[in-house]
Amino acid sequence: MNRRHLLLAPGAAALAAALCFAAPNSAAQAQSAQVQSAQVQSIGQPIRVGEINSYTGLPAFTVPYRQGWQLAVEEVNAAGGLLGGRKLEVVSRDDAGKPDDAVRVAQELLSNEKVDLLAGTYFSHVGLAVADFAARNKVPFVAAEPLTDAITWTKGNRYTFRLRPSTYMQAAMLVEEAAKLPAKRWATVAPNYEYGQSAVQWFRQLLSEKRPDVEFVAEQWPAQGKLEAGPTVQALAAAKPDAIFNVTFGADLAKFVREGEGRGLFRNRTVVSLLTGEPEYLDPMKDEAPEGWIVTGYPQEQIDTPEHKAFRDAYVARFKETPRQGSVVGYATFKAIAAAVEKAGSTDPEKVVDALSGLALPSPFGPIAFRALDHQATMGAYVGKTTVKNGQGVMTGWRYADGADYLPSDEAVRKMRPE
Amino acid sequence: MSFYLVQFLSGLATAATLFLVSSGLTIVFGVTRIVNFAHGSFYMLGAYLGWTLVERWGTTPLGFWGGVAAASLAVGLLGALMEVGLLRRLYRSPELFQLLATFGVVLVVQDAASWIWGAEDLLGRRAPGLKGSIDILDQPFPLYDLVLIGLGPLVLGLLWLLFNRTRWGTLVRAATQDRDMASALGVDPARLFTGVLFLGSALAGLGGALQVPREAVNLHMDMAIVVEAFVVVVVGGMGSLTGAFVASLLIGQLQAFGILVFPQITLVLVFLFMAVVLVIRPYGLLGRAEDAPPTAASPGPPLIPSIGPARWVPALLLALLAAVPLVAGDYALIVLTEVVILALLAASLHLLIGLGGLVSFGHAAYFGLGAYGAALLVKHLAAPMPLALAAAPLVAGLGALAAGWFCVRRSGLYFAMLTLAFAQIVWSVTFQWYGVTGGDNGVLGVWPPDWAAGKAAYYWLTLALAGGALLLLRRAAFAPFGYTLRAGRDSALRAESVGIDVRRHQWLSFALAGSAAGLAGGLYAFSKGSVFPTLMAVPVSVDALVMVLMGGIQTLSGPVVGAALFHLLETEAMSLTDWWRLVLGAVILVLVLAFPKGVAGFARDLWTRGRDT
Secondary structure, eight states, rough: GGGGGGGHHHHHHHHHHHHHHHHHHHHHHHHHHHHHHHHHHHOOOEEEEEEEEETOOHHHHHHHHHHHHHHHEEEHHHOOOOOEEEEEEEEEOOOOOOOOHHHHHHHHHTSSSSSSSEEEOOOOOHHHHHHHHHHHOOOOOOOOOOOOGGGGGTTTOTTTEESOOOOHHHHHHHHHTTTTTTOOOOEOOSSSSSSHHHHHHHHHHHHHHOOOEEEEEEEEEEOOOOOOHHHHHHHHHHTSSSSEEEOHHHHHHHHHHHHHHOOOOOOOOOEEEEEESSHHHHHHGGGSSOOOOOEEEOOTTTOOOOHHHHHHHHHHHHHHOOHHHHHHHHHHHHHHHHHHHHTSSSOOHHHHHHTTTTOOOOOSSSSSSTTTTHHHBBBOEEEEEEEEEEEEEEEEEEEEEEEGSSSSOHHHHHHSSSS | OOOHHHHHHHHHHHHHHHHHHHHHHHHHHHOOOOOTTTHHHHHEEEEHHHHHHHHHHTTSHHHHHHHHHHHHHHHHHHHHHHHHHGGGGGGSSOOHHHHHHHHHHHHHHHHHHHHHHHSSBOOOOOOTTTOOOEEETTEEEEEOOOOOOOOHHHHHHHHHHHHHHHHHHHHHHHHHOOOHHHHTTTOOOOHHHHHHHHHHHHHHHHHHHHHHSSBOOTHHHHHHHHHHHHHHHHHTTTTHHHHHHHHHHHHHHHHHHHHHHHGHHHHHHHHHHHHHHHHHHHHHTTOOOOOSOSSSSSOSOOOOOOOOOGGGGHHHHHHHHHHHHOOOHHHHHHHHHHHHHHHHHHHHHHHIITOOOOOSSSSSSHHHHHHHHHHHHHHHHHHHHHHHHHHHHHHHHHHHHHHHHTTTOOOOHHHHHHHHHHHHHHHHHHHHHHHHOOOOGOOEEOOOOOOHHHHHHHHHHHHHHHHHHHHHHHHHHHHHHHHHHHHHHHHHHHHHTTTHHHHHHHHHHHHHHHHHHHHHHHHHHHHHHHEGGGGGSSSHHHHHHHHHHHOOOOOOSSSHHHHHHHHHHHHHHHOOOOHHHHHHHHHHHHHHHOOOOOHHHHHHHHHHHHHEE
């Protein structure tokens, strides 16, 4: 007969919840009052950037990335900060790899932490969710890693900018090399989601434009992270292609390479492979890294341009390890944010957005610019062949492909963007 | 021709691994009736330990196989440790509570593995002496895979000997058939369970360690394998070793040849297969009808409606919550909005679990259907928000009506796996139907109109709608419908003999729960501005289950408390530390040990005790 009281429990919980939120929040309000009074003085008030990434979901990629932006922030502050002495400050959060968590965290950064900009994200869908949030709340967002074309094209918006070369750009870089090959019969293998599908779609379309004589004889679409290596390799081999276009990465790639070698899939065949030259993917394969694949990537030990050397030396001195692709992305993202704030002369979101459009700046890869047209940065990637040296996969015979040269016509881009 | 032979062999190699892992799961389930989510974690630990040992000793064949065996034994010990330290304390709790405990272990192991072995994928050494391949009808085939193919039947044979030729095996079989009778005859169930957990975990560890030469060891292995292992166990028939073996073979071949015929739908092929098998054969291929299918709810004290002043508690709580925007800021309101939505999701699942005795592993499907229903109406037809919100429960309810018709014809874990199969099918359709759903890039721009755009306004709207739905669910629980449902849960046979159509009531409750979850999904979509297939993926279903169990299934307020507790814990831990999974897992373990009846159940017991003495 006492069950009647059981509804008290949620009451208590909700009360506790309300209290525990009310307390820090009134603190936050007090803080924001301070912010206002400080803005009147405007000196010494840090410029705050809210940073969101999948730190627990993909630590192998996001930890080098975090070190990259930490280096950039330290450099900016050591050089005296921004806007006449204001420090650059970053509030970093994990999104657990989930778009809805990312949106909540973005809101928290905006309303509790009072950040001036948002940055980061790794997964395409997380990037898109935050981009939409940024547009809704009119806050600038510099997407660092997501590769999807949609974020700057079909779902682009005024407040979102993207640093890395998109799927389209990377596919276009590889098509240039693929078109030179004698191969006529192609097979493709790609993870079965937007990234894999749009990579294959662009590769087919662009290659067919350059080489009307090629045909695509087989395609495999393993679920991401669940590649059935043996059967997939066998199915590709059965189609007897001259060359293979690979989009798998990470654990799937390692499995694919092992089985492919074991079953002779790569004998007398050229493989063209997206992202495989990045240290993130090459390093774990050690001496089993594939030989002679044409890849996009980042030969970090070999690039000796002054700007890259300076970056690499600083990075190695700070973290006692060589940079990875993610380190460059994190570093360049925050350098871009610093440059934009400096150019805007304020942290007013509209002014920062205007400053980011067309912003040109140096990067470890050389000069880059955020195109005013679609907010895509012209950062490129390195295209070369893989080989194994001293028990380690490296790139050889590489060249830098400037992102600006691998974008569709302005007309085509304008058609895709909703604005 | 030779190509098909090699493809067949590849399928056999896949099947061997699947069998090792799922045989462990089926043994553990058969005896202990524990739905062991941590089984995949043991597989992953086996792979990591195997990697470490093989790196150290693996230059010689003896060192390699010794390393694999040592890894397997070590994982077995961990499994036994989990039984002694954790599960043993929970045998008197409701059966599903152990599931919650194993989920806590999953979270802890994920972070522990990341802490010990680092984040990077680890590519291990290949088996010495088995590095190359041999030509089978002119097609090269890896030697190591041949060894795996031989290992599957070998392990099956050894297990058969163990179970049929040793005293221990006989006891295990006796306990599988009738646990109570075995213990009445003097078999110490605790010791038996420890042994079974050791064996099951060691098999999972063996499966993991054997993967070292085939693939890079990584932190996502646990979740990738555990769902598949459950599929094998259920397709084969729970508790049946031979069934697991046959099911592994079938699924291995399905994957090998499936990618030739349907390369685009590899994601869902396995689940389609399971759904078909379960629709045709209720207890899997070789399972037998259970005398008493495991139910979610142990017959705790019956629910009765509150009388007296306590009746006004919900209204008071609602008023209290409605006043929160006066003191709280935007972020607090957003988190509270989420809590209210998740409370509705958990309560809708509780309608199935707590009242119907039906454990659903796929409740996220209806949450997601509601979210997508609303989002797609906005995107394709530019529907206003009220219309979209009204459509959300409708779409989800219709989906639940369709899936429920099949699901309620099964019971226990078969029911649970069938709901999972439908959820996975819905998920993969959403994931791949780009033209309509936008695939994994989702639907963007689903924001509320200006009048509801403020955080407080949207919070009030959520509170009104979700609170209303919660009250309706509560009303349903105490209406004749709810009593009928509970009658069917407690004794389907007796309920039917007094003229109740149990199945029909379960079906309707499935639809009701689905539409309530759909409303939650619709509200969630507008609170986030975008929807993605992740909303209907397995982790959301698991989260919902965890919320219900955390709060306790024997009270109506349990899921609400559980949702609040779980979500607040997760968001707080996430913003404080990168090791939030470890924190969350540890908290779950502590809660499970301290409150074996759930938090709300514990509070009620306290109250009752205070009253009775």
